[in-house]
Amino acid sequence: MNNLLIAQSGGPTSAINATIAGAISCAFSSKKVDHVYGAINGIQGVFEEKFVDLKEKLESEKDFRMLCQTPSAALGSCRFKLGDLKKDKEQFETIIKIFRKHDIKYFIYTGGNDSMDTVDKLSAYCKENGIDDIVVVGAPKTIDNDLTEIDHCPGFGSAAKYIATTFAELERDCHVYDTKAVTIVEVMGRNAGWLTAASALARVAGGKGPDLIYLCEPVFSIPKFLEDIKKKMEDHPDIIVAVSEGIKDENGVYISEHVQAGAKDAFGHSIISGAGSVLENIVRKELGCKVRSVELNLMQRCGAHVASGTDIEESRMLGMKACQCALDGETGVMAIMTRVSNTPYEVTFGSVPVSKVANKEKKVPMEWIHENGNDVKQELIDYMLPLIQGEVSVMYENGIPKHFYLY
Amino acid sequence: MNNLLIAQSGGPTSAINATIAGAISCAFSSKKVDHVYGAINGIQGVFEEKFVDLKEKLESEKDFRMLCQTPSAALGSCRFKLGDLKKDKEQFETIIKIFRKHDIKYFIYTGGNDSMDTVDKLSAYCKENGIDDIVVVGAPKTIDNDLTEIDHCPGFGSAAKYIATTFAELERDCHVYDTKAVTIVEVMGRNAGWLTAASALARVAGGKGPDLIYLCEPVFSIPKFLEDIKKKMEDHPDIIVAVSEGIKDENGVYISEHVQAGAKDAFGHSIISGAGSVLENIVRKELGCKVRSVELNLMQRCGAHVASGTDIEESRMLGMKACQCALDGETGVMAIMTRVSNTPYEVTFGSVPVSKVANKEKKVPMEWIHENGNDVKQELIDYMLPLIQGEVSVMYENGIPKHFYLY
Numbered sequence: 019m020n021n022l023l024i025a026q027s028g029g030p031t032s033a034i035n036a037t038i039a040g041a042i043s044c045a046f047s048s049k050k051v052d053h054v055y056g057a058i059n060g061i062q063g064v065f066e067e068k069f070v071d072l073k074e075k076l077e078s079e080k081d082f083r084m085l086c087q088t089p090s091a092a093l094g095s096c097r098f099k100l101g102d103l104k105k106d107k108e109q110f111e112t113i114i115k116i117f118r119k120h121d122i123k124y125f126i127y128t129g130g131n132d133s134m135d136t137v138d139k140l141s142a143y144c145k146e147n148g149i150d151d152i153v154v155v156g157a158p159k160t161i162d163n164d165l166t167e168i169d170h171c172p173g174f175g176s177a178a179k180y181i182a183t184t185f186a187e188l189e190r191d192c193h194v195y196d197t198k199a200v201t202i203v204e205v206m207g208r209n210a211g212w213l214t215a216a217s218a219l220a221r222v223a224g225g226k227g228p229d230l231i232y233l234c235e236p237v238f239s240i241p242k243f244l245e246d247i248k249k250k251m252e253d254h255p256d257i258i259v260a261v262s263e264g265i266k267d268e269n270g271v272y273i274s275e276h277v278q279a280g281a282k283d284a285f286g287h288s289i290i291s292g293a294g295s296v297l298e299n300i301v302r303k304e305l306g307c308k309v310r311s312v313e314l315n316l317m318q319r320c321g322a323h324v325a326s327g328t329d330i331e332e333s334r335m336l337g338m339k340a341c342q343c344a345l346d347g348e349t350g351v352m353a354i355m356t357r358v359s360n361t362p363y364e365v366t367f368g369s370v371p372v373s374k375v376a377n378k379e380k381k382v383p384m385e386w387i388h389e390n391g392n393d394v395k396q397e398l399i400d401y402m403l404p405l406i407q408g409e410v411s412v413m414y415e416n417g418i419p420k421h422f423y424l425y
Numbered sequence: 426m427n428n429l430l431i432a433q434s435g436g437p438t439s440a441i442n443a444t445i446a447g448a449i450s451c452a453f454s455s456k457k458v459d460h461v462y463g464a465i466n467g468i469q470g471v472f473e474e475k476f477v478d479l480k481e482k483l484e485s486e487k488d489f490r491m492l493c494q495t496p497s498a499a500l501g502s503c504r505f506k507l508g509d510l511k512k513d514k515e516q517f518e519t520i521i522k523i524f525r526k527h528d529i530k531y532f533i534y535t536g537g538n539d540s541m542d543t544v545d546k547l548s549a550y551c552k553e554n555g556i557d558d559i560v561v562v563g564a565p566k567t568i569d570n571d572l573t574e575i576d577h578c579p580g581f582g583s584a585a586k587y588i589a590t591t592f593a594e595l596e597r598d599c600h601v602y603d604t605k606a607v608t609i610v611e612v613m614g615r616n617a618g619w620l621t622a623a624s625a626l627a628r629v630a631g632g633k634g635p636d637l638i639y640l641c642e643p644v645f646s647i648p649k650f651l652e653d654i655k656k657k658m659e660d661h662p663d664i665i666v667a668v669s670e671g672i673k674d675e676n677g678v679y680i681s682e683h684v685q686a687g688a689k690d691a692f693g694h695s696i697i698s699g700a701g702s703v704l705e706n707i708v709r710k711e712l713g714c715k716v717r718s719v720e721l722n723l724m725q726r727c728g729a730h731v732a733s734g735t736d737i738e739e740s741r742m743l744g745m746k747a748c749q750c751a752l753d754g755e756t757g758v759m760a761i762m763t764r765v766s767n768t769p770y771e772v773t774f775g776s777v778p779v780s781k782v783a784n785k786e787k788k789v790p791m792e793w794i795h796e797n798g799n800d801v802k803q804e805l806i807d808y809m810l811p812l813i814q815g816e817v818s819v820m821y822e823n824g825i826p827k828h829f830y831l832y
Contacts, residue, residue, distance in 0.1 A: 030598045059603050090597040097602070182825045187727040190497040190828060191437045195504070196466050201723075222823035224830070315719045316608075320594040324730055326824070406824035416629035417733070417813035418589045421597060423631070 030090030031173030040337025141350030175329030204294030327408025437497030438580030447744025548757030582736030611701030734815025
């Protein structure tokens with residue numbers, strides 16, 4: 019028996035299920051594979067042998083379509099990092115023992131840079147120990163768009179489309195009054211500003227988009243931020259600001275941390291708040307006008323009802339590619355996309371050694387950010403625009419999108 | 426010349442532009458009306474004579490469709506309340522003078538209970554002063570669903586659909602880990618819990634929906650809230666809670682106010698936060714598990730990309746009805762919908778004296794809320810369900826919804 023096991027890891031996205039849908043359908047149609055299993059809660063579910071037989075779950079093309087429109091990891095996720103190859107050898111031995119028990123020959127792991135570390139270590143362990151009949155392959159995903167070696171990450175396009183759509187709507191909302199008001203919208207991204215940059219895409223259908231955009235790559239200066247707002251207000255009263263959650267001062271300290279460090283509630287407990295909320299309090303104090311902060315929070319990573327058609331299609335293709343790599347015996351690789359042309363937009367699919375990706379981070383290049391640090395350049399918009407094209411024809415039931423359950 | 430003037434007021438919704446689209450198209454096709462003007466920023470724009478000629482703006486059916494899919498007041502809004510009929514007589518004289526100057530015979534005002542106060546006072550002023558050639562009509566809207574005399578408010582269905590869709594997605598997001606975690610989602614509604622109740626609609630397509638739902642109508646008890654969570658956690662680790670921003674303790678004090686009353690930031694300034702954030706800190710302290718709070722914030726009132734087809738259609742019909750009332754000389758009325766049947770769902774359109782609506786508030790009936798105060802009953806779900814049915818075929822440009830600008 020040659021079985022294939024697939025699992026998901028890391029933070030949820032709107033496209034990660036399209037990736038497993040692609041891999042699973044590829045495995046279903048291959049003569050090399052007998053059973054296709056899903057591990058529940060990532061590598062943790064492997065240790066616990068929490069497996070589901072996916073042929074019993076996914077029976078029709080409609081099931082696959084519904085899985086593709088389901089946000090977040092349908093197989094569950096975990097935040098489990100494998101230990102050291104030498105020191106924690108028994109961890110790896112346990113996994114191989116479980117694989118042998120269930121005749122797992124192919125293992126596909128979808129996730130971000132932490133998850134690629136798992137793929138890297140497990141495939142390295144197999145190589146070092148002469149285990150050549152188990153193939154381990156990575157399939158990328160992360161809304162953060164911070165994986166190296168790949169043009170862009172599956173899941174980013176859908177999050178970007180949600181963010182752009184939401185900023186366009188917030189602009190309409192903030193525009194209705196003619197009084198001075200600042201709306202600060204905090205977007206996810208601790209170390210890379212890609213998602214915050216996507217707010218600029220609110221401008222591509224006729225709207226003005228955010229007035230100011232602060233990514234987490236440049237140093238963030240509070241006095242300059244206040245000056246930027248005052249200057250924009252000379253032109254119009256309703257100001258919309260996009261900020262990365264990870265904006266930092268000149269010492270590399272998160273704005274959210276250092277300003278709010280002493281914040282206590284009525285019981286004397288520390289108050290945890292985001293960069294947007296910190297800036298809201300500063301604007302209220304310094305400028306005295308109406309101000310509010312908005313967090314796009316979890317919604318930006320699970321807003322599958324407005325997923326990007328391009329993203330879902332590419333994610334499914336990448337899943338297929340990852341499965342194909344596995345069936346071809348390519349171990350220790352991650353499936354990738356390369357952009358061969360921007361107009362017309364075209365990508366090709368391939369693979370790279372996962373060691374090139376694991377634990378690395380791709381930030382927004384400084385040359386794509388405006389010198390003033392308060393907006394993005396056209397090159398960045400050109401890079402992102404193709405990724406939000408196309409809409410998914412979502413299946414609704416009783417007025418809300420229908421989701422698919424694998425466990 | 427007999428001209429018609431239309432304006433919008435109060436907080437934005439995803440359906441308020443469908444209402445003016447209906448009224449405007451009705452006016453365009455009537456022989457009784459010469460010019461159709463829009464006042465920018467509500468009644469404030471009337472005082473400032475900030476008028477646009479709508480025939481110059483809306484030229485095709487496509488323009489009307491795009492207006493219908495545009496969230497928030499396309500004519501702008503205001504928070505201006507007219508003064509006393511006797512004491513502030515000159516305010517009313519000014520308005521009538523401006524109406525005479527521009528040959529305004531029909532005035533349609535869309536908004537919530539505050540805006541209906543404007544319609545009520547202005548029509549009363551006309552009656553008291555023998556002005557019988559100016560007709561003033563109200564067209565309702567509010568996501569809060571708190572207007573009396575109408576089965577449900579235009580705008581509520583779309584906000585409810587956004588909320589239900591988002592809760593279904595958040596459930597998937599929170600479900601991926603198998604560790605104990607509480608997610609508290611704050612929904613708009615200071616005095617009426619309709620929007621929070623809509624979170625229960627996340628259950629209608631197979632999902633489990635929120636584990637606990639707290640509307641602002643019953644008294645909110647913090648110890649009971651903690652007990653409720655502990656009890657739910659015996660069943661599964663990932664708990665999702667929906668709370669109205671306006672939940673209050675047994676003394677009628679907002680939870681957000683009294684608990685956080687002493688909260689100060691590092692500079693000694695008071696910190697303003699919502700009910701969800703207050704409860705987040707309490708859960709962290711008392712239960713010690715992972716906890717986060719999420720605010721649906723402005724997104725819930727402007728998420729037009731996932732508007733309810735039923736809501737947009739009804740809003741347009743109500744706008745037409747309001748215009749028809751005006752053309753028929755019915756002054757001092759508000760257009761309404763009455764539900765004549767729930768299965769199949771059917772409404773009829775009519776009108777009531779606006780004095781019955783102005784400054785009144787319709788709360789969720791206590792008999793539709795679970796006795797434990799932590800969920801809604803089937804009757805409330807049955808009432809809401811038809812209102813979120815159907816999707817709008819949104820026009821996209823470059824990957825995001827296209828909006829229409831009237832100024």
